[in-house]
Amino acid sequence: MSSNGTNERKLTIARAMAESIQQEMQINERVFVMGEDIGELGGVFGNTRGLLEEFGKSRIRDTPISETAFISAAVGAAQDGMRPVVELMFADFFGVCFDAIYNLMAKNIYFSGGGVSVPMVLMTSTGGGYSDGGQHSQCLYGSFAHLPGMKVVSPSNAFDAKGLMTAAMRDDSPVVYMFHKGLQGMGWLGTEAGATVNTPESDYTVEIGKAKVLREGTDVTLVGLAMGVHNALKAADQLAKEDVSAEVIDLVSLVPLDRETIINSVAKTGRLIVVDEDYQSYGVSGEIITTVCEHDISKLKAAPKRVAYPDVPIPFARNMEQFCLPNPDKIVAAYQAMV
Amino acid sequence: MSSNGTNERKLTIARAMAESIQQEMQINERVFVMGEDIGELGGVFGNTRGLLEEFGKSRIRDTPISETAFISAAVGAAQDGMRPVVELMFADFFGVCFDAIYNLMAKNIYFSGGGVSVPMVLMTSTGGGYSDGGQHSQCLYGSFAHLPGMKVVSPSNAFDAKGLMTAAMRDDSPVVYMFHKGLQGMGWLGTEAGATVNTPESDYTVEIGKAKVLREGTDVTLVGLAMGVHNALKAADQLAKEDVSAEVIDLVSLVPLDRETIINSVAKTGRLIVVDEDYQSYGVSGEIITTVCEHDISKLKAAPKRVAYPDVPIPFARNMEQFCLPNPDKIVAAYQAMV
Amino acid sequence: MTPSKDQILWMYRNMVTSRRFEEIIEEIYMEGKTPAFNMANGPIPGEMHLSNGQEPVAVGVCAHLNADDIVTATHRPHHQAIAKGVNLNKMAAEIFGKSSGFSGGRGGHMHIFDPDVNFACSGIVAQGCGPACGAALSRQMQNKPGVAVSFLGEGAVNQGAFHEAMNLAALWKLPVIFVVEDNAWGISVSKEASTAVPRNDVRAAAYGMPGHFIENNDPYAIFDVAGEAIKRAREGGGPSLIEIETYRLAGHFMGDAEGYRPEGEKEALIEKDPIPAMRARILSDGTASAAELDAIETESQSKVNEAIAFARQSELAADTDALTSVFAA
């Protein structure tokens, strides 16, 4: 599954996820994987490819289309000492099984006062841009991050994807791992080249709860996660041509949220634009802006802005969907409207 | 079900809701009610009391404990011309049926380009404060309001409760009607006396999407909904004793959100405190603060604040739960920390 | 029930129309997607689930329905839609994402709504079970005629929504028929690997409901059993469950490499393609002549061509239309 170089080996996010799971399964026999089409098919989005061949059907379990059953089974197994990794194929499907996620997985540690731990990872795909329609293109970051008891992460590149997955599998609390389809490196979904980066071969962790400053700047802070990061980086490139220096923050983790990194950046730049592919209202973009504003408004040189998905279901037609999605031009325009 | 006076008749929210449904059922035979224990029992929270006796078992239907089935059945019936009112007993249970709500009920108008309408009301109880534990005390306002395609309302008093319910039943789009248990006027849940107000006997509507300024003031804007409004009003009373003039806004509706009323108020007072019994992060409080900040930060005299439920599951023990809940003292303290 | 000649030819016509429609969709879908297959590209972007091989289910059931009856269909909806009589031009336009489609391109291939014939579908498995019950309840309460059919795949039967709807339908004696298209696969997971019983008709007894299993993808047998069930429902006899063995002649969606299918399986199924089989049967038992069938095929082809031309020529919706129709007008 892995090639030979150590630090000069580019992986897609899909391969980075699979490699992380593979390595952890090799050293920890309690780790196993459940989900729809994660066996023979290797996951619709490629992130469990090769695992069935190495670990067999007991540890790599294709499930019936019964998300409530297998996600809540993962909770039961986790409480019994196993460390399941389960896949909800599309985040959009959370509605059929959210009770098992938010009311059970996320709360049993609390309800037991720490008497049980729930070491499990729920991985799920997010995002649109390829005309999959309104029940297969949502991000729903806010829907997961709003509810207490689960950590929520989303990588923007393969390095983080591998390290976050390893960290998630080693965490004794439930972690929701949201991977954006457009970053998976599966050609059939389109591919954001910037997500396929050098990825160490041996295992390592990326800290859950720590944001990353991917690009330093002085005029404006662009905050995003997953695909939003790439839109922000491209916008920063465009802005640089106009001599505007943008700082780009990759949130990496929504829960815990690294508020300090955001606040410090905006204290420096005085301007904030949040890029979010989830629905605009009552979600991530509002939380980030509020984080800054409730801390100290005196540092702001302009009203903060958001480039988020409008509050409408996701349309199928390419032109309508692209019209709604965040993109670098919208970010640049937002900046220009600020100054 | 109703007494004789017209404008001097105090009703509880529970009775106001039941009266609205009763009157609408009398004039529109397409309206019917489904849910658990809404028949003979009259609803666990009293809001369908008396309806079975008047309308019989066909139009007042007790259901199995099958929320997905009966809520999605309501969608099918609504698309076929009926106007169902369905009850999800506790908002906390949304996880077992959210697909039927957010992916089906909320999206079929869009997916059909307006070809079908989905005239239904989903009523559901919210809120804690009486030690019902972490699966029976949540508000989850943000979880519903975040997702497009459904209107979301929550009354703070019986007058609005009746008018909003009538408006919801007459709306051709799905309306989620969230009623706070502590305001229902059911003694066994405790009762906020301020919710039981004069309620006209004949039918009328309260506009969905319009906030109300319940108290005018000049020093700070307190924004809330449902129970939060009562906390805000009490805080305003306390502040008045210290010669602070607080304006209190009852949001009434989260979707559509009346951003203008909030913005205008803060433009006047320069200070904003949001009171929210839902979890703090990625929810209502962030959206309200962002609404103001993204519009114009120059009007703010201080960083806005929120008095919301911390990001933890709701504990059972009374002292712990009360420690977490918003209350007037916390609002007053928030104000004091602003000046 | 035995189909009349008209009914047989109606079934054949709709099977052929569905097949011709999908053949051309298949071709156009690949435009812009070679050499690199990227779903986002071409005149028809997004996922594409073809139903070829499964046409007998749709026609055998829908032969008994009229425009007033309700169908809730799946993510694989074309054959069901065509058999239910949806407007083919508007469906094609919807699949192309054009303004002249049912929703003006907001829905797409998994979200076909034709209110004129009470047809709806959705992308979440088993999501149609509840709405079918609700539509049936609406008719029951209003004392209006109408039966609702909820189509679902054999994989979808293991979803909680199915169970809840089955109980509700039986409890309230609703005029609804649950039709399970057993094509043996849920994406890459076989029925055996997902379902504790070999046949889902046994699950009907869990609700005191009649259950049927039909082998061999046979449109005549489907017509027979579905006809009885629908008649029973119309007469107030309540719901039924029918599982039908059918064939998925293509991948789960276009682009599926199907590495998980046992060698030879697909080839063997293609041998049993129900359309040539039905043609042969019609000819051999003398129901109709080759000329009659040829005429039907020609008609189907031209209807399809017309629909595709309509779709191609239609305009895209305005970008800003994305923001409208969220709520009822």
Place this chain on the structure above:
Amino acid sequence: MTPSKDQILWMYRNMVTSRRFEEIIEEIYMEGKTPAFNMANGPIPGEMHLSNGQEPVAVGVCAHLNADDIVTATHRPHHQAIAKGVNLNKMAAEIFGKSSGFSGGRGGHMHIFDPDVNFACSGIVAQGCGPACGAALSRQMQNKPGVAVSFLGEGAVNQGAFHEAMNLAALWKLPVIFVVEDNAWGISVSKEASTAVPRNDVRAAAYGMPGHFIENNDPYAIFDVAGEAIKRAREGGGPSLIEIETYRLAGHFMGDAEGYRPEGEKEALIEKDPIPAMRARILSDGTASAAELDAIETESQSKVNEAIAFARQSELAADTDALTSVFAA
């Protein structure tokens, strides 16, 4: 299976302990709630679901379990918890919301967790079905002994989660037993008004699983059937479904006026109270003497008294403890 004398007395003891425990909880629950009944008040606030009358189910099943086995229980958990051997002191303290409770008062009466005996419960109907499967899977994968029992009410059987878990358990031959406590009511809705079939044991066939129905709330019959099922599961024979007719001798929760119950129903059930019935049977068939049973009753009472005293004397958690234990330490 026929219970030994020890087993019979074990069952009796646990039934009595559960009853005594609930009697005193019932009394204390009303403290601070008269004259005006307000759930928020008194030493035990919140909802209170009593299980009196349903003890035979808990003891007949749990007689075959040891601490390693897993139980996922319901919103009505006391009898199940006691029969599973949870620490009574900590359970009482949890119900009082004290720091010495299992979760330090974070969970409360509907969220009793005793990891030492693998006991958990929850407030969402049928929510325990999946976790029971998962714990059973954990044992199966690790080749460790252990059976999981998922208790649920007859109302909960119509929830999708039940169906999905039944299929998963049967498909993977998991050592899990689904035990349905049929007390005829889901709050105010009767079984007849909620369930399309009179008995849920018929639903086992939908998963190729053995199904049993036990009448008359009889602890001996429950012991017998559950014993066989659990033995089978331990030997790799897979899951079973057992529905048990039992009696809800009180309201759904305390404060329930029960206006929906047919006149005389409750009185008739109280006549059949399983505890005096079992006592009479033990005496009449000579299994044990009145003195032995009296001793058991006295012991049970003092164990309960001790637990209540422990709970009363314990401290409340610090207010700020509300903010801890969200994530694993």
